[in-house]
Amino acid sequence: MSIVVVGSVAYDTVETPRERRERQLGGSASFFAVAARGRGPVRCVGVVGDDFRAEDLALLARHADIAGIRQVPGRSFHWSGRYHADLIERDTLATELGVFADFQPEIPASWRDAEYLFLANIHPALQAGVLDLMRSPRLVALDTMNLWIETTRDLLLAILRRVDVLLVNEGEARLLTGERSLARAAAAIRAMGPARVIVKKGEHGALFFGRDSVLAVPALVLDDVVDPTGAGDCFAGGFMGSLAEAGVGRDAPDAAFRQAMLDGTVTASFCPEGFSVEGLLRVDDAAYARRLAELKAMMVP
Amino acid sequence: MSIVVVGSVAYDTVETPRERRERQLGGSASFFAVAARGRGPVRCVGVVGDDFRAEDLALLARHADIAGIRQVPGRSFHWSGRYHADLIERDTLATELGVFADFQPEIPASWRDAEYLFLANIHPALQAGVLDLMRSPRLVALDTMNLWIETTRDLLLAILRRVDVLLVNEGEARLLTGERSLARAAAAIRAMGPARVIVKKGEHGALFFGRDSVLAVPALVLDDVVDPTGAGDCFAGGFMGSLAEAGVGRDAPDAAFRQAMLDGTVTASFCPEGFSVEGLLRVDDAAYARRLAELKAMMVP
Numbered sequence: 001m002s003i004v005v006v007g008s009v010a011y012d013t014v015e016t017p018r019e020r021r022e023r024q025l026g027g028s029a030s031f032f033a034v035a036a037r038g039r040g041p042v043r044c045v046g047v048v049g050d051d052f053r054a055e056d057l058a059l060l061a062r063h064a065d066i067a068g069i070r071q072v073p074g075r076s077f078h079w080s081g082r083y084h085a086d087l088i089e090r091d092t093l094a095t096e097l098g099v100f101a102d103f104q105p106e107i108p109a110s111w112r113d114a115e116y117l118f119l120a121n122i123h124p125a126l127q128a129g130v131l132d133l134m135r136s137p138r139l140v141a142l143d144t145m146n147l148w149i150e151t152t153r154d155l156l157l158a159i160l161r162r163v164d165v166l167l168v169n170e171g172e173a174r175l176l177t178g179e180r181s182l183a184r185a186a187a188a189i190r191a192m193g194p195a196r197v198i199v200k201k202g203e204h205g206a207l208f209f210g211r212d213s214v215l216a217v218p219a220l221v222l223d224d225v226v227d228p229t230g231a232g233d234c235f236a237g238g239f240m241g242s243l244a245e246a247g248v249g250r251d252a253p254d255a256a257f258r259q260a261m262l263d264g265t266v267t268a269s270f271c272p273e274g275f276s277v278e279g280l281l282r283v284d285d286a287a288y289a290r291r292l293a294e295l296k297a298m299m300v301p
Numbered sequence: 302m303s304i305v306v307v308g309s310v311a312y313d314t315v316e317t318p319r320e321r322r323e324r325q326l327g328g329s330a331s332f333f334a335v336a337a338r339g340r341g342p343v344r345c346v347g348v349v350g351d352d353f354r355a356e357d358l359a360l361l362a363r364h365a366d367i368a369g370i371r372q373v374p375g376r377s378f379h380w381s382g383r384y385h386a387d388l389i390e391r392d393t394l395a396t397e398l399g400v401f402a403d404f405q406p407e408i409p410a411s412w413r414d415a416e417y418l419f420l421a422n423i424h425p426a427l428q429a430g431v432l433d434l435m436r437s438p439r440l441v442a443l444d445t446m447n448l449w450i451e452t453t454r455d456l457l458l459a460i461l462r463r464v465d466v467l468l469v470n471e472g473e474a475r476l477l478t479g480e481r482s483l484a485r486a487a488a489a490i491r492a493m494g495p496a497r498v499i500v501k502k503g504e505h506g507a508l509f510f511g512r513d514s515v516l517a518v519p520a521l522v523l524d525d526v527v528d529p530t531g532a533g534d535c536f537a538g539g540f541m542g543s544l545a546e547a548g549v550g551r552d553a554p555d556a557a558f559r560q561a562m563l564d565g566t567v568t569a570s571f572c573p574e575g576f577s578v579e580g581l582l583r584v585d586d587a588a589y590a591r592r593l594a595e596l597k598a599m600m601v602p
Binding site: 087180 | 386387388481482483484485502505506508514515516517518519522523524525526559560563596597598599600601602
C-alpha cells in the first residue's frame with residue numbers, strides 16, 4: 001500500500017571529526033523515502049530551490065514518486081552542523097529555510113487515497129494542511145520537535161488528536177507533557193490522541209508504548225559511525241514501510257507494530273554508516289536479514 | 302554458593318529536587334549486599350568509623366555476614382551529591398574518605414573458599430589485595446571508575462587479567478580502551494582479560510558482551526524515581542546473586558549469564574524507587590516476579 005510523506009528535501013553541510021561534506025542530499029522526506037523504498041509506493045511532498053541538483057532529484061526518483069516535490073526559484077533548505085568527537089552530540093551552525101519558508105504543500109489528486117501518511121518534522125500548520133488533503137488514511141504518524149512544541153503548541157495539540165502514532169525523542173516527550181518519567185509522558189501523550197507513542201533514543205534504541213504493551217528495542221551496536229544525520233527519519237521510513245507492506249492499520253493489535261519497530265531499527269542502523277543516504281543505499285536483502293537476526297539475538301532474554 | 306564483596310560501606314548525603322537526606326546508609330558494598338540477599342550467603346568486607354550507627358550495621362547484618370567489616374576510630378566514608386531535575390545528572394559536592402583512606406581489607410579465614418567475588422569500585426591495589434586472599438573463586442567480577450583508569454592504569458590492567466566480568470559505564474569503557482564504538486571497546490576489554498563485559502547505561506539499561514553473543518537489556522520504565530544512588534551496585538548484586546544461586550561459573554555458556562542480566566536489571570529497578578536501600582527492602586517475591594515478567598514482555602520481539 002502507498003505511503004505519502006511530507007517533509008524537507010534539503011541540503012546538509014555536515015562536519016564530523018574526520019570529514020566535512022558540503023551540501024549533501026538530506027532532509028527528513030529524503031531519508032524517509034530512501035529508507036521506506038521497496039516496501040510500497042512512496043510519494044514525496046516537498047519543495048526545492050533552483051539550486052537543487054538534477055542528480056539528487058534523479059536519485060530520489062529512483063526510490064520514490066517525486067511528483068509532489070515542486071522546484072521553485074530560490075535556494076533549497078540548508079542545514080549545517082558539526083558533530084562532537086562522540087558523533088552523538090552536535091551543534092547546529094546554520095538553518096537556512098530558503099524556499100521552505102513559503103512552502104505550501106500540494107499533492108497530486110491521485111495521492112489523496114494513499115493509505116499511509118507520514119508527517120515529518122515541519123510546522124504543524126503544514127502538517128495539518130496535508131492531512132486535510134487526504135481522504136481516509138489507514139494510519140497517520142507524526143514527528144515534531146521542541147520548536148513547535150514551544151511556539152505552536154495549540155496547533156500541534158489540534159493535529160495530535162488526528163494522529164495514530166507520534167514519534168518523539170525523550171526531551172520532546174518531556175517538554176510536551178511536563179512529565180519526567182517516560183512512562184507517565186507516554187500515557188499523557190496517548191491521552192492527547194495518538195494511541196501509540198514511539199520514543200526515539202538514538203544510540204540507545206527506541207521505546208514503543210502501545211495500547212496494551214511496551215517494547216524496548218535496542219539500537220544495533222555499530223563498529224563504525226560515519227554520520228548519524230537522518231537516522232531518526234530512516235527509523236520512521238523503515239517503520240512506516242513495514243506497516244504499509246504488511247497492511248497494518250490503526251486497529252491492528254500491538255504485535256503488528258512491534259515487528260515494525262524492529263524494521264525501523266534495522267533500517268536506521270545502516271544510516272550512520274555513511275554520509276547522506278549512502279549507508280542506506282548499500283543495503284541489500286542479505287545484509288538486512290543478517291542485521292535483523294543480530295537484533296533479535298540481542299533482544300531474546 | 303557464597304559471595305564475597307569488598308567495597309565501601311558509607312554514608313550518603315543526597316539532595317533531590319524534592320527532598321534532602323543527610324548521612325543515609327550507602328556505599329557500594331551495602332547496596333550490593335542488600336541487592337544480593339537471599340541468593341546465597343553474602344559476605345561483606347569493608348571499614349566504617351566510630352560514627353557508624355549500630356542500627357545501620359544491624360540492618361546490613363540481617364542480609365549479609367558483616368564479620369569482614371571493621372569498625373575503627375574516625376569518620377565513615379561520606380559522599381554528598383545533588384541531583385538535577387532529571388534525577389539522572391548529578392553533581393558531587395563532597396567525597397570524604399575518612400577511615401577508608403587507610404583501609405586494608407582483611408577477610409576471615411573461612412571466607413577464602415567463597416565461590417564468587419565482587420570487587421566493587423575501590424582502588425585497584427585493594428581489589429588485588431582481596432583477590433590475592435581468595436583460594437580459587439568460580440567467578441570474579443570487578444567494577445571501576447574514571448579515577449582509577451586515569452591514575453592507576455597499570456594496576457588496573459594487571460588485575461583485569463585475573464577477572465572474568467568487568468562492569469563499567471559507557472564513558473569508562475571508552476576511556477579504558479580509547480575506542481568510541483562500544484562494540485570495539487568491548488572487544489578491546491575482552492582482550493585485556495575479562496571474557497565478559499557489561500556496559501551499564503543507567504536509565505537506558507545495560508549491554509552484555511559475552512564470549513559469542515551480545516544482549517541488550519532495557520531498564521524498566523519507572524513511574525517514579527526518588528533517588529537513583531546505588532542502582533549500579535544493585536545491578537551487580539542482582540547479577541552476582543543470580544550467578545551464585547544457579548552455580549554459574551566462568552566456564553558456563555553465555556546463556557547462563559543472560560539470565561543473570563535480567564536478574565540484575567530487575568533488582569536494580571527497585572533501587573531508585575526509594576532513598577538508600579529502602580526501595581530494595583520493599584521487594585517481595587510477588588513484586589519481583591511481576592517486574593521480571595514486565596521486563597521480558599518489553600524485550601520479546
